[in-house]
Amino acid sequence: MTAQISSSTFKRSSWHEIHQSLGISLLDHLYNRLDGIYPTRWKAQFPNERAIENWREAWAEAFEEERIDTRMVSDALRMCRKTHDWPPSLAEFLKACKPIINVDAALHEAVNQMHARQHCKDQWSDPAIFWAAVKVGEFDLLSLPFAALKPRFEAALTKVREGEVLPVPARVPALQAPGKSESxxxxxxxxxxxxxxxxxxxxxxxxxxxxxxxxxxxxxxxxxxxxxxxxxxxxxxxxxxxxxxx
Structure with a gap:
């Protein structure tokens, strides 16, 4: 997109800045991706540059408030390709960025993967599940009954997803037990x-x-x-x- 950006009182965010490798802003890149997924249907929503600028401002503001990162946007685009025949609204796209997680399934995953993590073999479907498990605590997670864990884990998962979700860190392997020759x-x-x-x-x-x-x-x-x-x-x-x- 090369159209002139009109003046605005909205505070610019990193989503508006020119990305070095792309040569355009992340928002304009997203605009182009959605245009590629929904040819003619996407651009038909924007009769002029003012409409495009309104879209930029509204989506950037929402991304900042909801702490949306580029990984979430990539996941949302993938979901849109699979489930949306028509271009998503802002609300629909935000839901795709942070899809609903089944708490029961996530808690079962947390318990199983924390066991596996003791042997450095854990695999997490979503890093938010790992960090929620960390908030609950490994000891409680592996010792308390499901009914007692669920409300704590659900609250922890909600809190984690409100902020930036970091990748799952690697666990340092445990050392082998001492041999017979060692005191x-x-x-x-x-x-x-x-x-x-x-x-x-x-x-x-x-x-x-x-x-x-x-x-x-x-x-x-x-x-x-x-x-x-x-x-x-x-x-x-x-x-x-x-x-x-x-």
């Missing part, structure tokens, strides 16, 4: 050194109210004398606050 103390020192090298144990001064949790894990790795319930609580606290598993 428990030698293995503990080796494990602690490797954890420190991987930055999985942070300085107590940076831990704030998590200092006790890091100390518990450090003591467990050093001497193996920390009760299991305290160790589980420490891991849960770190995961809940930092989003990373110790």
């Amino acid at each position: 428990t103390r030698e293995y503990g020192r080796q494990r602690l050194n490797e954890l420190s090298a991987s930055n999985l144990i942070r300085k107590v001064s940076q831990g704030g109210n998590l200092a006790w949790a890091y100390r518990a894990i450090e003591e467990h790795e050093r001497a193996g004398m920390v009760p299991q319930h305290k160790l589980n609580l420490a891991r849960k606290a770190i995961l809940s606050v930092t989003g990373r598993e110790p």
Whole structure:
């Protein structure tokens, strides 16, 4: 699109900026994609440049308020190709960007994939499900009954989807158990050194109210004398606050 943009009081967002690799803005790229999916039908909605500019402003504002990112837009375009015979309205496109997730199915996935994650074999259909599981906490997710988890998980999933959803981080594989030739103390020192090298144990001064949790894990790795319930609580606290598993 090369038509002159008319003046507007709407505050420009990143969706209006020229994308370096595209040579046009992300909004104009989206306009062209929708025009390609719905030839003649899409452009027929815009009798003049003012109508196109109104579309730019309304969609950019909605994308900013709903925290829509380029991945969501790509997913929405894919859904439109499959399910929409006619060009989507703004409301329809936003729903396609954030499709409804079946909470029951998502919770079952969260439980199964958190089990798989212990072996670094987890696969998530949507990163929002992972981050909702993190908010609930791995320990609770794998120990509490479904009925008790569902309201907490649903609330966590709703909260996660309100903001930017980051990709699922890789989990650092657990080390193998010590061999028969190693003493428990030698293995503990080796494990602690490797954890420190991987930055999985942070300085107590940076831990704030998590200092006790890091100390518990450090003591467990050093001497193996920390009760299991305290160790589980420490891991849960770190995961809940930092989003990373110790």
